Amino acid sequence: MGRAGPLLIVGAGAAGICGALAAKEAGVDAVVIERDAVPGGSTALSTGLIPAAGTRFQRAKGIADSPECLVADIQRKANDDAAPAVLESVARGAASLIEWLTDYHALPFELVDSFNYPGHCVLRMHGLPSRTGRELIDRLRHAAERLGIVILTECVAEGLFADRDERVRGVEIVRGDGIRERIGCETLILACSGYGGNSELVRRFIPEMADALYFGHPGNRGDAVVWGEALGAKLAHLGAYQGHGSVATPHNILITWAVIMQGGFQVNARGRRFCDETRGYSEQAAEVLRQPDGIAWDVFDAQIAGVARQFEDFQAAERAGAILTAETIGELAAAMHVPLDDFANEWHTVETLKTREAVDRFGRQLAPDQRLRAPFCAVKVTGALFHTQGGLAIDNKGRVKRKDGTLFPNLFAAGGAAAGISGTSAAGYLSGNGLLTATVLGRLTGQAAAALVLRRST
Numbered sequence: 059m060g061r062a063g064p065l066l067i068v069g070a071g072a073a074g075i076c077g078a079l080a081a082k083e084a085g086v087d088a089v090v091i092e093r094d095a096v097p098g099g100s101t102a103l104s105t106g107l108i109p110a111a112g113t114r115f116q117r118a119k120g121i122a123d124s125p126e127c128l129v130a131d132i133q134r135k136a137n138d139d140a141a142p143a144v145l146e147s148v149a150r151g152a153a154s155l156i157e158w159l160t161d162y163h164a165l166p167f168e169l170v171d172s173f174n175y176p177g178h179c180v181l182r183m184h185g186l187p188s189r190t191g192r193e194l195i196d197r198l199r200h201a202a203e204r205l206g207i208v209i210l211t212e213c214v215a216e217g218l219f220a221d222r223d224e225r226v227r228g229v230e231i232v233r234g235d236g237i238r239e240r241i242g243c244e245t246l247i248l249a250c251s252g253y254g255g256n257s258e259l260v261r262r263f264i265p266e267m268a269d270a271l272y273f274g275h276p277g278n279r280g281d282a283v284v285w286g287e288a289l290g291a292k293l294a295h296l297g298a299y300q301g302h303g304s305v306a307t308p309h310n311i312l313i314t315w316a317v318i319m320q321g322g323f324q325v326n327a328r329g330r331r332f333c334d335e336t337r338g339y340s341e342q343a344a345e346v347l348r349q350p351d352g353i354a355w356d357v358f359d360a361q362i363a364g365v366a367r368q369f370e371d372f373q374a375a376e377r378a379g380a381i382l383t384a385e386t387i388g389e390l391a392a393a394m395h396v397p398l399d400d401f402a403n404e405w406h407t408v409e410t411l412k413t414r415e416a417v418d419r420f421g422r423q424l425a426p427d428q429r430l431r432a433p434f435c436a437v438k439v440t441g442a443l444f445h446t447q448g449g450l451a452i453d454n455k456g457r458v459k460r461k462d463g464t465l466f467p468n469l470f471a472a473g474g475a476a477a478g479i480s481g482t483s484a485a486g487y488l489s490g491n492g493l494l495t496a497t498v499l500g501r502l503t504g505q506a507a508a509a510l511v512l513r514r515s516t
């Protein structure tokens with residue numbers, strides 16, 4: 059067996075690297091095991107936006123917010139099914155996480171103030187200049203490299219081993235050259251995310267998305283859940299996930315939900331609307347997939363396209379020719395190949411209700427300042443599975459629970475490996491829940507695991 063290191067972390071996404079940074083700060087060197095040659099994970103595929111309440115970036119723009127408001131927003135969306143203790147510590151840790159990454163690790167966060175996501179009572183999304191998860195993970199990796207943190211890349215963890223009292227003793231790994239070995243550890247953090255990349259587990263736990271496009275990292279194969287289940291860990295909220303109802307097809311490029319929140323709407327291939335889009339993009343994935351041909355059209359205007367252009371993905375969609383533009387509704391309907399009568403009917407209904415500041419037949423509140431003006435835009439989209447939200451049940455420091463609720467002595471989980479704060483279904487996912495739990499829980503588990511290592515060494 060390889061020499062025992064004090065702290066092993068499986069997965070170099072946002073959760074794993076935040077954990078390693080926090081452990082280093084506490085005086086413990088972690089070794090991070092990562093499947094890929096360059097760390098990326100689902101973090102790199104995301105827009106990299108993290109919600110945080112009470113940051114100095116919000117205060118500078120006169121926005122009053124608090125962890126209590128963030129908790130309330132998350133629980134409202136999750137139907138009060140988020141584990142209270144975990145949610146509380148995540149919400150309380152978010153503002154300091156953003157400021158810690160900015161001040162100590164050179165991640166230049168700013169408040170996204172040009173639009174809001176559904177369900178957040180105030181502007182609280184924080185992002186990096188490019189609004190990409192690639193920038194987020196690259197900057198995290200650079201921070202780790204600056205501190206000399208070891209990330210073993212092209213190294214796959216294939217299982218963990220524990221002794222009779224369920225103390226984890228180490229991890230079996232396979233390196234890129236095929237060499238298999240066991241590395242010992244005193245403490246283990248599972249930061250290897252969820253099971254979106256394991257079609258068998260998706261079919262088992264989330265049958266409604268079994269045949270959907272998976273838009274997350276393919277290397278997230280549910281290892282934490284599989285190993286945890288074998289060890290007797292408690293699993294929670296396995297049917298929960300982040301979906302997205304706005305992925306340009308056939309281009310497979312994310313179209314920001316800002317196009318809807320700024321006044322756009324969706325119609326199906328028959329030119330008909332089918333629900334209140336502003337409930338959230340996550341549950342909209344299955345709604346879109348239920349429509350004819352499993353597609354919908356996002357309909358918006360050039361002014362909204364200007365807001366959406368802050369996202370590199372939207373620019374890529376424009377370059378790929380996914381965004382149609384037209385001077386009239388008739389031309390737009392023709393380009394979309396939807397029946398003009400039905401489409402025009404929906405259009406006029408929505409636009410008229412906007413002028414009256416009325417609620418539509420699906421319950422969507424419309425606003426007069428969101429009327430669409432020529433030139434008009436549309437993009438064909440489908441629904442996709444972004445990442446799973448179920449996982450290992452944890453306490454407020456990320457310590458993994460056994461089936462009876464007691465804690466394993468030295469096993470932690472963070473990010474997509476742990477049960478999330480999004481309740482039991484796609485509808486419980488509030489924008490940002492993914493990176494919020496990855497980064498904040500990553501940091502908390504790093505601190506707690508380091509404290510455990512230091513206690514055992516004295």
Ligand SMILES: Cc1cc2nc3c(=O)[nH]c(=O)nc-3n(C[C@H](O)[C@H](O)[C@H](O)COP(=O)(O)OP(=O)(O)OC[C@H]3O[C@@H](n4cnc5c(N)ncnc54)[C@H](O)[C@@H]3O)c2cc1C
Pocket residue numbers: 068069070071072073074091092093094097098099100101102103104105106107108191213214215216249250251252273274275277278279281300312444445472473474475489490491492493494496
């Ligand atoms: C398109 C898209 C957009 C999104 N946008 C947002 C957003 O704006 N805001 C938000 O909050 N969330 C967003 N999310 C969700 C967010 O990306 C995830 O919740 C978050 O990145 C999870 O972080 P993580 O560190 O747990 O997992 P990951 O970033 O996926 O990292 C896990 C790492 O573990 C590695 N790994 C897995 N198994 C093993 C193994 N056995 N051995 C070694 N390594 C292993 C993987 O290679 C990977 O690098 C989005 C997701 C997608 C797909």
